[in-house]
Amino acid sequence: MPTYEVRELQHQQKVYADGHYLAAVQQGKFRPYIHPVITPGGHAVTEIAPADHLHHLGIWFAHEDIDGVNFWAPESRWTMPIPRMLVTATEVEINDDGVTFRQEVDWRDGSDDLRMQDSRVIVIGERADHTMIDVTVTVRAGEDPIRMGQTKEAGLAVRVADQIDVLDGGRITNSNGQVNEAETFDQVADWVDYSGPISRTETAGIAIFPHPGSDGIPWFTRDYGPLYVSPWRHDEITLKPGATRTVGARFGAHDGSCEDADVAGLYARFLEEVA
Numbered sequence: 001m002p003t004y005e006v007r008e009l010q011h012q013q014k015v016y017a018d019g020h021y022l023a024a025v026q027q028g029k030f031r032p033y034i035h036p037v038i039t040p041g042g043h044a045v046t047e048i049a050p051a052d053h054l055h056h057l058g059i060w061f062a063h064e065d066i067d068g069v070n071f072w073a074p075e076s077r078w079t080m081p082i083p084r085m086l087v088t089a090t091e092v093e094i095n096d097d098g099v100t101f102r103q104e105v106d107w108r109d110g111s112d113d114l115r116m117q118d119s120r121v122i123v124i125g126e127r128a129d130h131t132m133i134d135v136t137v138t139v140r141a142g143e144d145p146i147r148m149g150q151t152k153e154a155g156l157a158v159r160v161a162d163q164i165d166v167l168d169g170g171r172i173t174n175s176n177g178q179v180n181e182a183e184t185f186d187q188v189a190d191w192v193d194y195s196g197p198i199s200r201t202e203t204a205g206i207a208i209f210p211h212p213g214s215d216g217i218p219w220f221t222r223d224y225g226p227l228y229v230s231p232w233r234h235d236e237i238t239l240k241p242g243a244t245r246t247v248g249a250r251f252g253a254h255d256g257s258c259e260d261a262d263v264a265g266l267y268a269r270f271l272e273e274v275a
Contacts, residue, residue, distance in 0.1 A: 001096045002126050013092070015099050017126035023133060025101050025122055026058075030074045031085040032105060033057035034122065037133055041255040043204040047159045047225060056159035056226060059251060061137045063232065065149030066116055069109045072153040083109050098125025098132065116146055129254060130266060136211065136248035141239035148237045148245075152220055155230025156247050160194045164205060166223035170196020173258040174219070175267070181223040191267045192219050192227055193258040204255050207263045209270045211248035 002017035011027040023037045035058025036044035046058040055062075055073040062085065064072035074082040089104040100123050107116040116139055123134040135156060139148075148154070164170040172180050174189035184192060195205025210217070210229050220228035229249050231237065239245060250270055254261035 004094045004099050004125075006092055006094065006099055013090070013101065015124045017098075020126070022126055022131050023124050025124075027087050028057055029084075030055070030082065031057065031060060031062055031071070032087050032103065034059040034124075034133060034135070037131060037206065037251065037253045039131055039204050039253045039255045040126070040129065041202070041204065043161075043198040043202065043255065045161050045164060045198070045204050045206045045253050047161050050159065050162060050225070052224065053159070053226070056157070059133060059135060059156075059158045061118075061120070061135070061156045061247070062154065063148055064151045064153035065147075066107060067147050068149075069107075069115055071107055072151075081110050081112070083107070083115075098123050114142075116141065129261065130207075131253040133251040133253070134248070135251070136246060138244050138246040139239070140244040141241055143241050145241055146239045148232055148239065150234060150236040151232055152228075152230075154232040155220070155228040156214075156249050157220075157226055157228040157230075158194075158206060158208065158251060160196075160206060160225045160227070161198065162225065164194065164196030164198055164203075165225040166196070167225075168196060170194065170205070171258070172221050172223070172227075173263075175264065181221050184219060184221045186218045186220070186233075188216060188218055190215070191263065192221060193261075193263045194225075194227060195254075195257050195261075202255070203257050203260070204253070205258065205261070207252045207254065207258070207261070207266060209250040209252065209267050211250070212274060214247050214249060 091102040193207040198204040
């Protein structure tokens with residue numbers, strides 16, 4: 001088993017296994033996120049703030065319409081201050097399987113009023129054939145109900161590294177054998193993988209396996225790089241006072257193509273682990 005270490009640098013908590021950099025849990029200006037995510041071969045497969053979508057930050061969770069407040073793309077506002085998602089507490093546990101981060105997050109609007117809170121668990125671990133990032137987010141209402149609007153701009157998401165997106169020679173593949181945005185967008189599938197040319201000679205990618213309870217949802221996929229798991233894709237959800245809603249998925253950063261990495265086999269092992 002590898003020896004894990006967490007190194008703190010400003011607002012980053014960087015995870016290493018036997019000295020190899022795996023990923024960083026970060027508090028950004030507007031929200032927390034995970035970036036970079038690095039394969040066993042040393043390739044970073046996530047992107048941060050690409051020019052076309054500055055709010056796409058590695059692996060992140062957000063929502064465009066929390067009682068009318070946009071926490072998805074806050075930089076689109078012309079006035080300041082803007083909505084923010086702030087980590088208020090973090091507990092870190094290191095064991096043989098990886099590093100677990102338990103976080104509390106406040107969702108505050110432009111007036112700094114508390115609109116919602118969430119609790120999230122992030123587990124980062126090194127495996128022989130992939131880097132594992134498990135993310136579970138539980139949002140909760142306080143004394144008042146919370147309306148979470150129907151929108152495509154919500155959920156647990158990843159923006160893949162620019163060089164592996166479909167526009168640069170990469171490929172989206174789902175468990176049904178469908179490929180790229182034209183076939184995978186809004187389709188229900190057990191898993192989705194995004195892989196492509198990470199260098200002139202090598203391929204790498206990242207697969208998403210929704211946790212039980214977050215499965216069976218149509219996928220949001222785009223050829224330019226994002227993948228979302230979102231219960232709000234087609235439905236508005238209102239949380240009653242004190243109610244919660246959980247969204248979770250495993251992200252597996254791997255070397256090689258979907259077939260080379262045997263993503264279907266990784267998913268089968270995932271199911272055995274969470275059963």
